[in-house]
Amino acid sequence: MKTRVTELLGIQYPIFQGGMAWVAEYHLAAAASEAGGLGIIGAGGAPAEFVRDQIRKTKELTDKPFGVNVMLMNPEADAIAQVIVEEGVKVVTTGAGNPGKYMKLWKEAGVKVIPVVASVALAKMMERSGVDAVIAEGTESGGHIGSATTMTLVPQVVDAVSIPVIAAGGIADGRGFAASMMLGAEAVQMGTRFLVAKECVVHENYKQKVLAAKDIDSEVTGMSTGHPVRQIRNKMTREYLKMEKEGATLDELEHLTLGSLRKAVVDGDVVEGTIMAGQIAGMVKKEQTCREIMEEIMSEAKGLLKIQ
Numbered sequence: 638m639k640t641r642v643t644e645l646l647g648i649q650y651p652i653f654q655g656g657m658a659w660v661a662e663y664h665l666a667a668a669a670s671e672a673g674g675l676g677i678i679g680a681g682g683a684p685a686e687f688v689r690d691q692i693r694k695t696k697e698l699t700d701k702p703f704g705v706n707v708m709l710m711n712p713e714a715d716a717i718a719q720v721i722v723e724e725g726v727k728v729v730t731t732g733a734g735n736p737g738k739y740m741k742l743w744k745e746a747g748v749k750v751i752p753v754v755a756s757v758a759l760a761k762m763m764e765r766s767g768v769d770a771v772i773a774e775g776t777e778s779g780g781h782i783g784s785a786t787t788m789t790l791v792p793q794v795v796d797a798v799s800i801p802v803i804a805a806g807g808i809a810d811g812r813g814f815a816a817s818m819m820l821g822a823e824a825v826q827m828g829t830r831f832l833v834a835k836e837c838v839v840h841e842n843y844k845q846k847v848l849a850a851k852d853i854d855s856e857v858t859g860m861s862t863g864h865p866v867r868q869i870r871n872k873m874t875r876e877y878l879k880m881e882k883e884g885a886t887l888d889e890l891e892h893l894t895l896g897s898l899r900k901a902v903v904d905g906d907v908v909e910g911t912i913m914a915g916q917i918a919g920m921v922k923k924e925q926t927c928r929e930i931m932e933e934i935m936s937e938a939k940g941l942l943k944i945q
C-alpha cells in the first residue's frame with residue numbers, strides 16, 4: 638500500500654512501531670523495520686551514549702529505514718538530538734513536548750522529523766516549523782497522553798494541515814488501521830500490539846499483564862501533575878490515585894513513580910511498577926513476530942478497504 642508516508646520514508650507498510658521508553662530497544666526496532674514497517678528506538682529517559690549504541694546495534698541488524706523517538710522531557714534531549722545527526726539517523730519522532738528548538742539542526746542534516754501532537758494547535762505550529770508529517774495521538778494510548786480521542790483528533794488534524802498525518806492511540810488490528818485511513822491518516826503507529834511481539838524484550842510478566850488486560854483495565858495517573866500517564870491498573874496505580882485524591886505533593890507523587898517503568902519492564906515487577914499500555918490492550922491476545930503482526934494487519938485492512 639502506497640501513501641505519502643511510505644513514499645517519504647521508503648517503507649513497504651504504513652505502520653510505525655511506537656518508540657516506547659525502555660521497551661523499544663534495538664531488537665524490536667530492527668525487527669519492525671525488517672518486517673516492512675518503521676521500527677523506532679525509544680530513547681525515553683536514556684543517556685545519549687546509550688542511544689548511540691542502540692542506533693549502531695540496529696544498523697547491524699537491518700539495512701532498512703528506522704527511526705529514533707526523542708522524549709522531550711529527557712534532560713539529555715539536547716545531546717540525543719546531536720547523536721541522531723552524528724549517527725546519520727534518517728527519521729526522528731518526538732513526544733511529550735515541542736521539538737521546535739531542534740528543527741534547524743535536524744532539517745539541515747536531512748533528518749525526516751515527525752512529532753507526536755495531541756492537539757490541532759500544535760499540529761499547525763509544527764507544520765509551520767517545517768516538519769515532514771505529524772503523528773496525531775489520541776488519549777487511548779499508553780504512557781504520556783493528551784486529552785483528545787483518536788476518533789476526534791485525527792480528522793481535525795487532517796483538516797488543519799496539508800502534511801501527512803499518522804494516526805495513533807487505540808489501533809491494534811486491520812479494523813483500526815482501515816478506520817484510520819477513513820479518517821484521513823496515511824499511516825498508523827502502534828505501541829501496545831508491539832509490546833507483546835516475540836522480538837520485544839519487555840519482561841514476560843509485563844507481556845502477561847497486557848495479554849490478560851480487559852477493555853477497562855487501564856488508569857490515568859498524574860492528571861493533577863500535568864503529566865497524565867495511562868497504565869494498567871495495579872497496586873502502584875491504586876496507591877498513586879489515592880494519594881493524588883488526598884492532595885499529595887508533586888514530590889510525594891514523583892517519589893512513587895521514580896524508576897517505576899524500568900521496574901516493570903526490566904525487573905518484571907508488575908505490582909509496584911508502571912505497566913504502560915493503551916486501552917486497546919483488551920484486544921491484544923497473542924504474541925506474534927513483527928512480521929506476522931504487520932502482515933495480518935495489512936491483509937485484514939486490504940479486505941476492509943477493498944484494495945489489492
Ligand code: TUI
Binds near residue numbers: 682782864
Ligand atoms: O510521549 C509519549 N508517550 C510517552 S513518553 C513516556 S516516558 C514518561 N515516563 C514517565 C512519565 C512521563 C513520561 C511514556 N509515554 N507520547 C507522545 C505524546 N506527546 N503524547 C502526548 C504528547 C504531547 C502532549 C503535549 C506532545 C506535545 C504536547 O504539548 C507540547 C507543548 O509544549 O505545547
